[in-house]
Amino acid sequence: MKIQGRAHKFGSDVNTDYIISGKYKFKTLNMDDLARHVMEDLDPDFYHKIRQGDFIVAGANFGCGSSREQAPLAIKHARIGAVLAKSFARIFFRNAINTGLPVVECDTDQIKPGDELVVDLAAGEIENRSRRVKIPVKPLPPVMLKILADGGLVAHFKKHGGFNF
Numbered sequence: 001m002k003i004q005g006r007a008h009k010f011g012s013d014v015n016t017d018y019i020i021s022g023k024y025k026f027k028t029l030n031m032d033d034l035a036r037h038v039m040e041d042l043d044p045d046f047y048h049k050i051r052q053g054d055f056i057v058a059g060a061n062f063g064c065g066s067s068r069e070q071a072p073l074a075i076k077h078a079r080i081g082a083v084l085a086k087s088f089a090r091i092f093f094r095n096a097i098n099t100g101l102p103v104v105e106c107d108t109d110q111i112k113p114g115d116e117l118v119v120d121l122a123a124g125e126i127e128n129r130s131r132r133v134k135i136p137v138k139p140l141p142p143v144m145l146k147i148l149a150d151g152g153l154v155a156h157f158k159k160h161g162g163f164n165f
Contacts, residue, residue, distance in 0.1 A: 002121075003102065003121075004053055005053035005081045005116075006051070006055070006117070008039075008050065008057065009057045010062075012060040012062075014063070015065030016066045016092065017065055017066070018039065019039060020038055020068075020071050032077050035078035039056070050079065052079045054080060056080055057085070062092065063091075063093070063095075067092075071092060072092065081102070083096065083103050084106055084126070088105065097140075097148065100147070100151045102119070102121060104137050105137065106136065111135070112131070115128050115131060121140060125137060
């Protein structure tokens with residue numbers, strides 16, 4: 001699975017309220033509406049800057065805070081190809097995989113805002129075309145790659161009729 005796009009860089013400890021402010025979760029459950037507000041507390045114009053397949057790139061502990069499933073869903077509905085970070089809050093990591101949003105643990109220091117990236121989940125590397133470097137990633141277990149390829153855990157269950165990994 002290869003994903004190509006531009007980097008949009010944020011710092012460490014990006015919590016779920018920064019990803020999608022809690023003030024919106026009570027107004028709508030429509031994920032496309034929520035997607036318009038992704039990361040707006042950190043970058044008010046974020047939604048208007050992104051294109052299909054772009055990446056959120058962050059430091060350590062991305063997705064900390066509450067365990068709301070709306071955070072990875074809103075990112076996915078904003079057409080973000082994947083989130084790249086040094087580390088993730090564990091519940092955010094699982095929620096992301098379960099909703100079909102690729103999350104990649106890697107050293108993000110070699111990625112700058114606007115860099116053109118190709119993320120190859122199967123090969124376990126990121127090609128930073130802007131800086132002409134390859135960045136190794138922490139490989140995802142095969143079962144997680146299957147879940148992502150199927151579009152998330154629910155889609156995986158529907159496709160395989162249950163717990164067939």
